[in-house]
Amino acid sequence: MSTDTHSSTDTDPTSSWIDRVSASDVGLYALLLGLVAFYLTPIQTGLVTSIKTSQALRETLPFLPPGAAGITFEKWQVAFEALSSGMINSMLFTIPSTILCAVFGSMAAYGLTLANWRGQVLVFATFIAGIFIPYQAVIIPLSEFWTVWVNLDGRLAFLWGLPLLAEKHATIIELIITHTAYGIPICTVLFRAQYQTMSWEMIEAARLDGASMWRVYRRIVLPLSIPMFAVVFIFQFTQIWNEFLFSLTLIRSVSDPAASVTLILSGLGEAMEGVDFPLRMAGAFVAALPTLIVYVLFADEFAEGVKV
């Protein structure tokens, strides 16, 4: 079989190759290559810029790699040092709020989908409305709420003497709660979409098997929503990690010990004598690394969850 194909292609390789490629194929591949270039050029530009020395930066085009002499990883090191405390802070509020959003969203969706009670529609409507409240509209009430009304810093003062705890953790807690509250509506809608496809009879069978509402959730619904958890984890982690406005209003200052990675990144490489582009690029890549890692870790489950 293979010999046949070989001989036929061998006799006249050019004509058979050209015969097989139609005009639409050419168009398709041109489009695909165009898209590849469109998406990869900025990343390529960023990557090569981040490893350029100041001289190489001046002498080469932005998207072309520098010569061997113009390569330096110094900027990466500087960026990493500058961002490391911000990375830790961001992790401290991103991971808990991602988990809390997913868990509360899943529970709320369970209560709103697989249980029957009066007023369900109204409650769900408020959840939907929650998705559409613009961040800008709540910034002032939100910062008033935390600084004037709650004053977490003062109330938790007795904790700051303990090892590993510091005043900055009050701000971290504020961010955790704020991000959780903001993430729950969209997570609820995502989980609800999955729970609506779940078999009612299966839930009823579990009830008849003697399981309470909570046990049905714990033993039937929760294990079946693991793929959706992966989707929500990736989605919420990226959202919260990259979020800037809440960080800006609740943390306020780049020099605050609780400063998040996005807040520090915003000022990185800015100086009176000009913008340090290699440093900014390196910083951007360092700040983006965790979201890439999360995506790689949950990719399989994500693919399964998106199918739902």
Place this chain on the structure above:
Amino acid sequence: MARTTLEHITKVFTDDNANDIVAVDDVSIEIEDGEFLVLVGPSGCGKSTTLRMVAGLETITDGRIRLDDRVINDLPAQDRDIAMVFQSYALYPHMTVRGNMAFGLEESTDLPDEEIDALVTETAEMLGIEGMLDRTPDELSGGQQQRVALGRAIVRDPDVFLMDEPLSNLDAKLRSQMRMELQRLQEGLDTTTIYVTHDQTEAMTMGDRIAVLNDGKLQQVGTPLECYHRPANLFVAGFIGEPSMNMITGTIDGDAFVSDEFTYPISADLAAELEGVFDVTLGIRPEDLELSTEEPEDSRALSMIVDVVEPMGDENVVYLRFDSGDVGIDDDQLVLIATIDGISDIAGIDRVSVRIPEEALHVFSTETGNAIRNRRLEGDVERVV
């Protein structure tokens, strides 16, 4: 194991336009301990709703449900000690067969793990699925999933089994095999069972008793043969039996029944029974019609044309019509269905005499649909059983 009593059960749904829909209307049935009761009726008749009320999955608008002496109206589903087999099997897809079967025992009892495991294995052996305990439901065939669903109910040894059309997703051959197996299992376990189906064959073959529902109302409760031979009304008469009973509407005029197509003389005894009734519907089972090729020799025989013959192997189903009607499909035209021995060769014969024996005749009031007189049998139906 428990006696289950439904007392004047009513279920009213309110639809989106705030209209009340009565799904179940004043149904009372007493199901003895260990009895196999089949709830049968056309789709939308309220049989599944009734079952779901017993299960606790639907609230009860009015009436009471009792297990032995305790009223369970307000008991949540998980505390009723009732197991249900669903049409879709409703297996837990992320658990193995073992996990599926153990779930109910884990949730409703305090049994130690080894004991649960032993019970699951024992039940699986009884159902012939012991080799599949470590597989998940998506690795099983429909018939095997059906067994797991049954096993999940049986292993809990509940007071009552509820089954909601459990065989309707199986192919015909497997269905008749499972029908037999279910009956054998139920007899062995001796657990009160309520079985919902729309299939009158399942109702006839499986139940100790049948409860026929239509439009939310209970039509008749009785043994399969009672419902077959002594239907309480036109609905039961038409629903039970395949092919359906022949129905002929007409009037009683002295000592004769007069319909558009023919006049049928009735005996003095029957005439006395029908005293004072005018509009009646005669019912006659297909197997009771007597067909012969000779000229009608008595006035209870009609001369009819053979329209279609369906050979079933064991019997032939013969569709008969009167001369007068036009050839073609006409809904108004009276068609009688007769079943005759499968070996009798009816091909090529187009005119037969059809005798309607009076002792096999059912008479219903056309107005109310209630039976006025059922067929005469040698001895009592109970003794026939």
